[in-house]
Amino acid sequence: xxxxxxxxxxxxxxxxxxxxxxxxxxxxxxxxxxxxxxxxxxxxxxxxxxxxxxxxxxxxxxxxxxxxxxxxxxxxxxxxxxxxxxxxxxxxxxxxxxxxxxxxxxxxxxxxxxxxxxxxxxxxxxxxxxxxxxxxxxxxxxxxxxxxxxxxxxxxxxxxxxxxxxxxxxxxxxxxxxxxxxxxxxxxxxxxxxxxxxxxxxxxxxxxxxxxxxxxxxxxxxxxxxxxxxxxxxxxxxxxxxxxxxxxxxxxxxxxxxxxxxxxxxxxxxxxxxxxxxxxxxxxxxxxxxxxxxxxxxxxxxxxxxxxxxxxxxxxxxxxxxxxxxxxxxxxxxxxxxxxxxxxxxxxxxxxxxxxxxxxxxxxxxxxxxxxxxxxxxxxxxxxxxxxxxxxxxxxxxxxxxxxxxxxxxxxxxxxxxxxxxxxxxxxxxxxxx
Ligand SMILES: Nc1nc2c(ncn2[C@@H]2O[C@H](COP(=O)(O)OP(=O)(O)OP(=O)(O)O)[C@@H](O)[C@H]2O)c(=O)[nH]1
Ligand SMILES: [Mg+2]
Numbered sequence: 001x002x003x004x005x006x007x008x009x010x011x012x013x014x015x016x017x018x019x020x021x022x023x024x025x026x027x028x029x030x031x032x033x034x035x036x037x038x039x040x041x042x043x044x045x046x047x048x049x050x051x052x053x054x055x056x057x058x059x060x061x062x063x064x065x066x067x068x069x070x071x072x073x074x075x076x077x078x079x080x081x082x083x084x085x086x087x088x089x090x091x092x093x094x095x096x097x098x099x100x101x102x103x104x105x106x107x108x109x110x111x112x113x114x115x116x117x118x119x120x121x122x123x124x125x126x127x128x129x130x131x132x133x134x135x136x137x138x139x140x141x142x143x144x145x146x147x148x149x150x151x152x153x154x155x156x157x158x159x160x161x162x163x164x165x166x167x168x169x170x171x172x173x174x175x176x177x178x179x180x181x182x183x184x185x186x187x188x189x190x191x192x193x194x195x196x197x198x199x200x201x202x203x204x205x206x207x208x209x210x211x212x213x214x215x216x217x218x219x220x221x222x223x224x225x226x227x228x229x230x231x232x233x234x235x236x237x238x239x240x241x242x243x244x245x246x247x248x249x250x251x252x253x254x255x256x257x258x259x260x261x262x263x264x265x266x267x268x269x270x271x272x273x274x275x276x277x278x279x280x281x282x283x284x285x286x287x288x289x290x291x292x293x294x295x296x297x298x299x300x301x302x303x304x305x306x307x308x309x310x311x312x313x314x315x316x317x318x319x320x321x322x323x324x325x326x327x328x329x330x331x332x333x334x335x336x337x338x339x340x341x342x343x344x345x346x347x348x349x350x351x352x353x354x355x356x357x358x359x360x361x362x363x364x365x366x367x368x369x370x371x372x373x374x375x376x377x378x379x380x381x382x383x384x385x386x387x388x389x390x391x392x393x394x395x396x397x398x399x400x401x402x403x404x405x406x407x408x409x410x411x412x413x414x415x416x417x418x419x420x421x422x423x424x425x426x427x428x429x430x431x432x433x434x
Contacts (some may be wrong), residue, residue, distance in 0.1 A: 014280040014282055015155070015280070016044070016050055016155050017157065017158065017280055017282075017284075017285070018050055018051055018052065018157035018158075019035065019052065019157065020051075020052060020054065020159040021035055021053075021054050021161075021162060021273075022054075022055045022057065022159065022160065022161045022177070022181065023057070023067075023162045023163070024056075024057045024058065024162070024169060024170035024173050025057075025058055025059075025063070025163050025164055025168075025169035026062075026063040026164065026169075027162065027163055027164030027170060027196050028056065028057070028058075028161075029066075031269045031272065032054050033067040033070055033269070034266070034269040035273050035277075036067060036070040036071055036074050036090075038270055040277040040278070042074065042077060042078065045083050046081065049153055049154070049155060050153060051087050051088075051089070051152050051153035051157075053146045053150050053159075054088075055092070055093070055142055055143070055146045056068075056091070056093070057092075057093045057139065057173070057177075058092075058169060059097060059115050059119050059127060059169050060096075060097075060114075062116050064092045067092065071090040071092075074088065074090075075088065087153075089145065089149035091146070093138060093139065093142050095138075095139075096115065097112060097115050097119070097127065098127070098130065099112075100112050102130060103126045104126050106431070107426075107427045109427050118205075118210075119172070120168050120172070120210070120432050121168045121172035121210050121213055121214070121431070121432050122172065122431045122434045123168070123431065124172030125172045125173060128172070140180070143181045143184055144184055146181065147181060147186075147189075150185055150189050151185075151186045154188065155188070156188050157189040158190050158230075158276070158285075159189050159191050159192070160193070161178050161181075161191065161192070161194065162193075162194040162196075162269075164195070164205075165195040165196060165198065165211045165215060165234070165413075166198035166211040166214070167205065167208075167210060168210050168432070171217070174195075174217075175217050175218070178191055178221070179226070179228045181228075190230035190231075190288075191229055192230055192231045192232065192233070192288065193221075193231070193233065194235060195214065195215075195233070195234055195235065196237055196265075197211070197238070197411070197413050198237075199242075199264070200241065201264070202261075207417045207419075208420055209423075209424055210417075211413060211417040212414065212418045212432075213421065213432050213434065215408045215413070215414050218295065219408045222293055222295070223293070230288060231288040232291075232295045233295070233296050233298045234296070234298065234411065235268060235298045235299075235300065236297060236333070236334055236335040237264060237265070238333040238335060239299065239329060239333035240264050240267050240271075240300050240301075242329070243308075244260055244263060244267075244305050244308070245260055247309050248308055268300045271300045271350075272400075275400050278348075278389070283346075283348065283387065286346075291405075292404060292405055295407070295408075295411075296404040296406070297336060297401070297402070297403040297411075298400060298401075299334045299402075299403070301327075301330050301333070301364075301398060301399045302326070302396075302397075302398040303322075303326040303351075303360070303397040303398055304326070304395060304398075305395075306393065306395035310322050312395060316354070316356075319355060320359060323363075323397055327360065327367055328363075328367065330364070330368065334401065334403075335411055336403065336406065336412065337410050338371075340372060340406060342373065342403050342404060343374050343381050343382045343383070343405070344373075344383055344384075344403075344405070345372060345383075345384050346386070346387070346402045347361075347365070347387070347399050347401050348386075348389060348400040349388045349389065349397070349398075349399045350388075350389045350391040350396075351391055351398075352391055352393070352395070352396075352397070355397055357388055360397065360399070364401070365384060365386060368401055369382075372403055
């Protein structure tokens, strides 16, 4: 699927910008997969001098196989379009869980987890260290090859490190990995973190203890003198989950739940990466300039889902009412505490041409400004920008709401995740605490 949105093709109007990505764990894999699957990167690689490096790291290989397939077919597509294959580098690394003795100092009663299940953060971190020995560790080699490929292009670039904040594998490794790869990347490549928040359909992962520690680790890294990150996007998935699951109750419960999880996470990851590469990454670079060393909230506010609440062919007035209703839900599901205020907001609306895009833009501006901008949007220096894109699916509308300047305590998930952490016993706490 490739977006018909014309700005994507407008690569001659602005300097080219390369995008690279390292995904860790299941969520990280979805972000890398988004770049391999949606076609925008492929179009970018048609220009001489560009490059794209992708690296996937996980413990176990359950969540690596599908992106591996997409990488193989992307290589084939590049070949069929006559695009030099050497512009694209892809590698996936599946790490084993070693014997307990190899994992360093752990509490005596700590169970050794199974690859494929949740790996506590401390164990993920230990596995990272074990495989990162300079010159010989498999991760050290993979990071070096990733960086070497990024260095084959002299264009400015952004390399993402993407992962799920609520998991253990990605969140336990991400910051150490950021430091390790930063030391290998050329100065022309900035490193940017992307951490996805859990949502209320996530079962045990929802506001997990790991998420509390993960947010602490991001906060600490951004504040450190050795901060390797030029920005950090916290991606909120709750509204996409709510929009898919509200009013849908057919199907077998187990199957339905897994399917909805997959659809939500793919939608959110695709939306983020579509934003990151759009308009030659000029939107991404502008948003990062407003980051001010804090987190930038990226809320994928889904407003409609095909065939839910409104059916194809139903009157436009019904569409309008549903879109307005879900715009009103933005503050409820954004993941930001009510007290959060910032001086800049930008919103990217994606809707089909038969929806009333003006009305969507106006309502989003009203809701986002009044809730989050200093002085309700009229404060000194407060600014709001809106962009519209035509979406290929005529029954889907969503807005990416981008709000920079958030600290961990501005995220409602922080206190909720801390409450999960506080409930753990001493051993479990030690295992998530790094
Ligand atoms: N159920 C489900 N959840 C997903 C999927 N893709 C991403 N997630 C999200 O994954 C988050 C948990 O983090 P993971 O990415 O699974 O964690 P991990 O880095 O693999 O770490 P582990 O806990 O060790 O497996 C949850 O908040 C989910 O929303 C998916 O396809 N299915
Ligand atoms: Mg995992």
